[in-house]
Structures are given as C-alpha cells and as structure tokens.
Amino acid sequence: MGINVDTTASLSRRQAHWEKSSSIRSRPRRVLRNVSPDEHFYPIARQPIALHPLVKALGTAARQRILLQSLYKFLNDIAFVETRVVSEVSLAIANDQLPWPFPAQLRADVLTVVIDEAFHAHVAIDFMEQVQRLTGVTPLSLPTTLTVEQAIRNALPKLPADLHIALKTISVCIAENSVTKDLIDVHREDGLNETFHAVNGDHMIDEVRHCLIFGDVLRHLWGVLTLAQRRAIGAVLPDFLGDYLSLSLQKQFDIDILADVGLDARQIETVIAATHLDQDLATYRTVNPIVDKVVNFLAESGVLDDPEIRKAFEDRRLVDS
Template identity: 35%
Template sequence: MLYQTHIDSWEQKATIRTRPRRIIEDDELSYYPKERQPLCFDPIIEKLGQSIQDEILLQSLYKYIKDIIIFETEIVNKTASKIAKGHFPYDFPFEVKHDAMSVVIDEDYHAFVAMDFQNQLELQTGIKPFKEFNEIELSRAIPRAIDLLDNTFHKAGMELIAVAISENTVTNDVAAFSRDPNIKRSVKGIMSDHLTDEGRHAKFWSEICKIYWANISEDSRQAIGSVIPTFLEEYLTNDIQKEFDTALINQLALPSIVKKKLIENTVDGYPITSQHPMMVNIRRFLVSSGISEHAPTRNLLEQYF
C-alpha cells in the first residue's frame, strides 16, 4: 500500500509557515460561542445579565484553550513523536515518519499559540482561569481502553486508533466558532488557522491507520477492535464538562441556593448513540481507514452505524 506524503502542502499551507500572530481585539464581541455553553441559556443566568454571561464564556474559553494544550502536547504528540522517531511498534515508511514530525511541529505550535492567547486574555481582562484543569476526556478514555489489552503491540495500536479518531473529530468544534456572528475576530481567526492544519492531520491519521490495519494480523485486529467500543463510550462522556460546569457555578458570586438550582439544571451530554454530533466524523474515519470492513469489529460498533 502506497503512502502519499503531504510535505508539499505542509510547506505551502502550514500555519506555522504562513500565519501572523493573532492579537485579541478590545471590542464588545464575545470570547466563546454561547451555543457551546448551555449554562448561558439557563433562565437564572439569562436574568442575571450580560456580565455574568461574559464571565462564564471567558472561563469556558480558558478551559477550551487548556484542553487544546493538553490534547496537542500530551495526547497527539505522544503518539506522533513515537511514530516520527521510529519508536512505534510498527515500522512505517520514511514518508510517514517525516509527516508525523510535521504533525508534532504543528501541534506544538497550536499549543504555543493557545498559551499566547491565554496570556493576552489574562492581561486584557485582568481575570485568570478560576482553576487549573489537567485532564480531558482522552486522558481517561485512552488508558481505560488500553488497560483492557495485555499486549504492548495491541496497546500501541489502540492508542494510534484513538488519536486518529480524536484528530478526525476536532474539526467539529471549530465550526461552532465560525458560524457565530458574535465572536471576536481574533478568536475566529485562531480557530480557522487551527482548522487549516487539522484537515491535513485528519487525512494523515486516517491513511496511516489504513496501512496499519491492513497489515497487522487477524488476531491483532480482533484484539484491538474489541476495545474500540469502550474507548468511544469513555471518549464521548460528558463527565469532565459536568465537573467543570459545577466548579464554575460554585465560584460565581451568587447565593448558595441559586448555585444549587443552577447545578441541578446543568444538562447531561448527548446520549452516546449514532445520533451523537461527533458520530458523523467517527463513522467517516472508521470507513476510510478500512476498520469498519472488519466484520467482528463492525459488529461491535453496529449501534453507531
């Protein structure tokens, strides 16, 4: 199976090669799309007015930025750099390793941009994140799926597929920012810069998973395929968002009875079914990587198709 390198398009289009630094504007526009933070639609919060909503949206953007930094540096680059350096237990050709190194550069750059942006926000608003959050859904979902496998080769394969799935779903987030007319231009700019690189990454991960999946043994496909459903359930939970929302509500300057009511009202996430908003991208990945053609794995994932 041939692998086509993306190095030419990286040289021409990678944001680290082409984009200027984004400076945050001092205007009336929002930091974060309201549609991504249902708390702002709670009738109590709506009644309390704009400034509390701004506070919630700014803290939500801080969390989003921190999540990006964790995702890029601890999740994607852990796997991408293993591949680039030839430490992944499947020997990919040079072009794959070289492209994996370009992913490492992109993701470190995304984390660098996110740190800069957070610092600009803190200087402009005088407000810091109210709390440090050090985990994202993947920080739990990947180890939990991997723990079910007893073989290092299979563990690495599951990690590869988990990263590939998550790199194929990040584009979903970004769309919410671009369609909201009330968001600051610099925030939208950063999101669309990021999206430019992520389109290339999604394709990279799908293609290398296709090569990997086609070349491993049937036993390996069975073993890895058997834990993909566990990974998806853990990845798509709403637990961490709920923990964040609860902590955010608890530090608002409101009477405790109001906070209690707000916490009761926090919404549960989307049910984890074929209708989940991230499932379109996940299905597309499972098809393009060839994983869904493997009958035993496909049977386990039936509910999502």
C-alpha cells in the first residue's frame, strides 16, 4: 500500500516536531530536591483505597505511604511497558520485520518512539531511585508483568501463528492511546510533588505524539490485512480488552499496600470489596471512560467498519446497537 503526498508531508512535520519537542532532546534531567508535607507523589483520585475510612483512620502518614507505593508501581509499569511491549513491536516495524510492509517515513517515526520509550524508562527508574533516597521508603514487591502482557498471552492461542505479530502490534496501538489518557488524568490533579508533575508532563507531551503515530500504524496495518485476517483478530479483541483493562494486578498490589500500612486481613477485605468491584467490561464501561476511549480509537481506525466485527463488540455491549 502506498502513502499519499499529504500524509508524507504530515509525517515529515512530525519528524521536525520530534526534533524540537521530544523529552530526550529538549528537557533537562528532573531532580528531586525536597518534599513538602503538603505534597503527595501520586494522585489520590487514582488510588481509591487511600480514601476509605479504615485507611483515613490510620492518619496522614499511612495515606502518604500508600501513595508513595502507588507511585513506585506506576513508574515500574512505565519502565516495563516502554522497554518490553512497545519497544518490541516498534523495533519490528522500524526494521521492516513484519509480514506487511510499512511506509519508510512511518517506520522512521516509529523509530523515534523507540528512542523516546527507552528514555521514559530511564527517567522512571531514575525518579524512583531519587524518591527512595529522599524518603527512605523502599518499594514493596512490584508486579513482574503488565495487564497488556497478560492480555496478549491470553489472546495469542486464539489466533493462527501468522497473526500473532499483528495482534501484538494492535495491542501496542491500543496501549499507547490509553496510556496517554492515564498520563493526562494524573497531570490534572493539584497537590502533586512538582518534580513528579514535571516528569509526568514530559512523558505526556511525548505520548500525545505517539498516539498520532500509532493511530497511523493501526490504520495502515488494518488496511493491508485481508478480510479473513481482520475478522479473526476482531473476534478476539473484546476478550483482549477485558483482560487488558482488568484491575487484577492492581487489586493484588493494593492488598499488599494495605497490609504494609497495618490493616488486618478482615479490614483489607473490607477495603478491597469497597474499592475493587467485580464487574464485567460492559459494566466497567459505565464508570470508566477509558473503555469508550479505546473502543472509539478502534472505530476511528476502521476496525469496527466490518459488520461482523462490530457485532462482536455489540454482543459484549462495548458499542451501542
């Protein structure tokens, strides 16, 4: 599939934009110098266990410890997703190793993502170490995988081997677009430590550009797949989204955090029951806009154009009939 003149011009402008504004080219190292008692390291709105009455009764120090451990998981997740999932697929595209050819300029843009993501992982690890030195608080045992990795592992056996890399590529396109939403949400909260706010802001600026790049990747890939290949992938995407948007890893980590701040087993069960509701993806859609954001991204990329694929999403109540 060729690439038209207008798109080529757009991609060239994107390269120029990367040269000017990417974090690795335009931002200094973010150095954590002090922590104000009024600041916290992670958005309270994104960690509901910190707002539960049983946790509030433990006092401010316990809340701050919960938010600090939540920061460690957030940074660890960034380092994992950037150096493992995203980089694996991005390098395959950049090196023209997929069964489907990609335009040269788009491959060049994806290579800038590889550079950015390695830097994001470096910044996340660097900031985590700075926080540990300053606070004296070490991370709990952090998850060794990610929900996107779990979702990929669950989906691959449902597809023929020749479509595994296509599924992985689509997974990264989805992840890059949903990660950006997470970063924007984090950035909106007041009271965050200013150095973390700067680190997150740098990352967010890069990820907005990555959203556009991976939107192009998905549209191009979907356009060169056969109808049979699209339908095979489309049939597994609802289950993939259910696994990807699952909070199972977060739930276990929250259990560990609550034990760390001194709650007993019965209290932990009470807090988890109130903050981690058992619900299917369609129900989760009613309380978290990330579901609609991901589905809309797929729709805008042409994934739901085929009636058979759209019906699979309708059957799971991920789109309206």
